[in-house]
Amino acid sequence: MRGREEWRGWLRTYGDPKGQRVLPERLHAEVRSDLYDGRVVTLATWLVAVAPGWACVEQTVGDSRTWLAWVPRGRVKLLYPRPDTDARPGGSAGAARTHTTQHAAQ
Numbered sequence: 001m002r003g004r005e006e007w008r009g010w011l012r013t014y015g016d017p018k019g020q021r022v023l024p025e026r027l028h029a030e031v032r033s034d035l036y037d038g039r040v041v042t043l044a045t046w047l048v049a050v051a052p053g054w055a056c057v058e059q060t061v062g063d064s065r066t067w068l069a070w071v072p073r074g075r076v077k078l079l080y081p082r083p084d085t086d087a088r089p090g091g092s093a094g095a096a097r098t099h100t101t102q103h104a105a106q
Contacts, residue, residue, distance in 0.1 A: 008037035011069035017051035028079045031057050033071045
């Protein structure tokens with residue numbers, strides 16, 4: 001995908017919540033949420049910031065590009081053990097696991 005259509009495989013962001021706090025280090029997490037093209041996917045991401053009721057995750061959208069998306073907190077699950085900080089979890093929509101069942105809230 002290039003140009004205007006590129007964003008279709010990105011996690012939909014739900015706004016710019018109040019009370020944001022950037023985490024001292026990003027945490028390996030899994031997010032189950034919708035993309036701008038309407039698909040609901042589960043992706044390995046990084047949790048980078050929080051706000052009351054919200055989580056900001058970093059999605060890999062290209063070889064060296066990332067996208068930050070605010071999603072409801074219940075859609076994010078921390079993964080353990082944590083990978084090396086140099087490792088980049090998968091995040092491209094092409095590698096996403098598509099599901100139709102609803103993710104349990106944390």
